[in-house]
Structure formats: C-alpha cells, structure tokens
Amino acid sequence: MMTNPVGRITQGQFSFLPDLNDAEISAQIQYGLDKGYSWSVEYTDDPHPRNTFWEMFGMPMFDLRDAAGILMEVNNCRKTFPRHYIRLVAFDATRSIESIAMNFIVNRPENEPGFGLLRQESDGRNMRYTVRSYAGDKPEGERY
C-alpha cells in the first residue's frame, strides 16, 4: 500500500480525483477531439516514473473522431488487461507542439504496492538513488 495521500500512483491528469466513470471519460475524450487531438490507449505493468514507453493498445486513433468508439477501445483494453495500468493519451500534432496534450489513467490494479528507494552510499556524503518497483521483480504480465 502506498502511503501518499491518495494511496496510489499519482501519474496522469486526474489521479487525485475519484476514478472517472465512463461518462466522465467520454467527456474528456470529446474535449480532446474538439481540440483536434488524436487519442491512443496504452497499458503497462511497469509504471516506473521513468518508464516512458508503455505498450500501445493498437495505433493512435488518428481517424477515429467519435468518443464512443474510443471508449470502446478503452474497454477492450480493460478486458484484455484487467490488472494493468491503462492510460488514455491525446496527441497534438500542431507545429511547435507535436507532443502529448492530455494523459490520464483509466485502469489500475486493485493492489498498488508502489516503489522503494534504494540508496547507494557514494563518494563522501553523495548518494546514488534508484527507484525500484516492488512488483517489478516478477516477469512481465505477472506483476499485479
């Protein structure tokens, strides 16, 4: 059990709020579509803060402009990976942005053991730090 104020990994736009229901997720998807973003579903069982590349649940949905269709992909991913972290990611291809514009978690494992901090004493008082996932020692797919 993580001891931060919400007891879970706090990545993404809405981790401090109660889990978004499907209607609330759809509203966020629609906001992104209205802005011209393209949505993508990604999943992982390695939510290390510096694990940038979660697995892609299919290609980014550049041509899907319908919130219900995108929510369907979220639910497909939830069915396939019920105990993984799943996030919705919106890309903005506007020149000089060309990056992620929105990003929030829509599925989590029931139990989130979180991370430990490994300290390696180094020269003098210097310390080298490693953030280690408690679930990460198990093989992929068996972590949560």
Next chain:
Amino acid sequence: MSATEIHAEATDITANARKRYSAGVLKYRQMGYWQPEYEPKDTDVLCLFRISPQDGVDPVEAAAAVAGESSTATWTVVWTDRLTACDSYRAKAYKVEPVPGAPGQFFAWIAYDLILFEEGSIANLTASIIGNVFGFKPLKALRLEDIRIPVAYVKTFKGPPTGLIVERERLDKFGRPLLGATTKPKLGLSGRNYGRVIYEGLKGGLDFMKDDENINSQPFMHWRDRFLYVMDAVNKASAATGEVKGCYLNVTAATMEDMYERADFARELGSVVVMIDLVVGYTAIQSMSNWARRNDMVLHLHRAGHGTYTRQKTHGVSFRVIAKWMRLAGVDHIHAGTAVGKLEGDPLTVQGYYNVCRDSYTRTDLPRGIFFDQDWADLKKVMPVASGGIHAGQMHQLLDLFGDDVILQFGGGTIGHPAGIQAGAVANRVALETMVKARNEGRDIVNEGLDILQQAAKSCTPLKQALDVWKDVTFNYASTDTSDFAVTPDVA
C-alpha cells in the same frame, strides 16, 4: 515650429553633407535620426519607447535623440562619421504619437539596422538600446515598452535549453498546469529542516518545490548540505508517488565558477532542474543556458530585481521586453506574475507577458501591451511561473487567465495550511485537477469556479480547510503598470 517645418528643416540638413558635417552642434533630428518616411525592414530591430521630454523639448527632437544616443550619436558633429556607411548605423525614429490619456508622454518608434548587434548576445543588444540613453538629460523619463526582434536575429539565439514541450515529456506531466511551492521560511532553515519541507510538499502532490531567490549558501545552510538533503527528499517523494519530482536548486553565486560548481553537483545528484536569479546578469544567464543544454537540465529563472526597473510606467523597461530577452537568452521557466496574487500586475498586461513566453507567433495586441507582431521562428517556449500570494481558492481564476502551460506556485498557500504541508499540497492538487476536469467538461469555471471547488471540498477535507482559511484573502490594489489602450468590446 509645425510638423511640416520640422520635417523640412531636418530633411534639408540631413540631405546636405556640407551642412550636416560642419563642425558644431546640430539637433538630433537634423542629423538623420528622425526619418518619418522610413519603412522599417523585416530585418530591423524595432523598439517602442515611452518618452517624457523635459519641458520645452519637442517630442520629435526627443525621439530623434533617443535614436541617436542608443546608436551612433554623440553630442556634437564628428567628421569621422564620413569614413563609415553611417546611415546604416544610425537608428531611425520613424513615428511619434502622444500616449492616450497621458499628457507629456509620447510613444516613439525606432528602427535599428541588424548590423548594430552581435549575433546571439543579449548583453550587446541591451548595451545599445538601454545603454547611456536612459540617463539622457533632455528626457525626464524613458521607458522601453516593447521590442520586435527580426527573425534573422532570433535565429542567432539558441533559446530555452529544454522548452516547455520537452520539459513536460521529461516530467511525464501533460494537460494541466504544473504545481510548485517555494520553501518557507525563506531564510534560517537548516539543510535537514529544509529537506523536510521539500519531502512533505512533493509527497503531498506537488510537482516541484523551489529554493527562494535569496537562498544561496549562508551561515545557516551551506549549499552542499541543502542539495544533499533536498535530493534525498525529491527521490523519496518520487518513490512514494510514482511520479517524477523536482526542486529548483538555486545555483546563484558570486562567480561563474561557483555557479558551475553548484550546478555540476546538482547534476551529479540527479536533479532535473537548477535555478538562477535574474540579478546574475544577462551574460551569466546565457552561460548557464549553455550549461543546462549540455547537461539535459531544465533552467529556472527567478526574476529577482526586475521590479526596480519594470514597475513604474514612465521609466525603465517593461517586463514584456525582459521576457522576450530571456526567451532568446535561453531559460526554461520565468516568473511572470499572477495577476491575482500579492505582486504587481494587471491581468491583461500579465497575459501579455505569458503570451511572449509561449507563442509561436505573437500578434500585436494593444490591450495586452503588445505593440509588434513577433515571429518566434520556432524558438522553444518558456514556461511562465505564477508565484506570490496565490491559494487554492483562486484556482478557477488562475486556470482561466493562464491556461495549462504555467507553473502555479503556492508557497504560503501550501506550507501555511492548518493541517500541514502535505495537506496543503493535497488541497492544491485536488483543486487543480477538479478545475481542469470541469473546464474540459465544458463548465463555466469563471462563474461556477467557487461552487466547483466547494463541491470537491465535500470529499476532500484539506481542500475544505484551505478554502476556509484563505477565502477572504485578496490583494486588490491598483496596478501601476497598466495598458494605455482600453479593451474595445467586440461587436458581435
């Protein structure tokens, strides 16, 4: 003299080399510094000055004098001008207009040929255009209101080492403002106590903590001690939350060598960001920008000292100009005002500062104090920082004024929370996420903002406590630096 007479006299002398270069003293407008027919080139640096001439000094002559004193002129005619292509080197005042509603003040537009400035050097640019001229006796006061930097000159600067887009990618934080807090009290905490504040704030939900501008290396806390404790706190909070966290370690010091030493140590300890103060000077800022680029580091700039020359409307340099220079010089964060907090700044003017930090192309926008179109030529964007006297109860106003690309820094508004620092951080993070979610859902956050916060506070005690404690805190004082142009309502 009438405008026509002034023009005829100026042209007569400027166009006649014998009259122009006979020894003695001429009026500046007779020496070629007033050229009302001049068509500014795309490659010219353009400046808009607010001039307050001494009594009896003609505004055109005053504008020509500013052009002269900020480029080639001296007080008397020199024959050595004739050894040069002197017309290129003369700045040209090409327009003068009275400032609306401000008797005795005039706007003067001045164009500078690109050859005047060394490539990639803010020090050189500023030595000309805000050099000697600001002490010039025939003017009561002088203010540089805005500047247009031509693309040809923009491209000689490397700009922000990271930029706000890449910063978000490194931090893995998108679609919402970032949250920070300045460690308080500013002075007196030991390294160990200081690290405690960092840990509590970051674990509670903030993205960044921050050294204050005057935290360097004092008797109560040596810089190495601070860095060691702070980085322990940052890493511990990162593990506790699963998020990338940071603390702007202030490396401001007496010499460049000291700053490099401190910055190198911050990098060794794995910090994602270092900080400098504006008072280190433009050259040191550009050096630190190069260092940050070499070391994958976000560079935070605190604008300590700017109020001495940006705040008064008649004299100095507008902050929008400083913000433009700092984007060129290459910083990733810059404190740019809050509009609603404890420090100077009216909302539209402050939005103008934010726009020049974040735009790809800034359009002329007189109500926001923007006098020129500015093409940024794909220069990276600076993340503006709103810091000073803001709290969770203003979240809807802050999000409405500044959008997503801003760091909201609640120092007192986090650390002063009645239930402690973590609770303060929770209040801010919940208020922020709630407001972003509501805005995206199409709610009218300006008018419903307080209701939205109060609703969220029903299931979040720390937010409720924050709203109760700070509900009546506002800083409603008249701004000294406001737009000269009223907003004209749209006719729909």
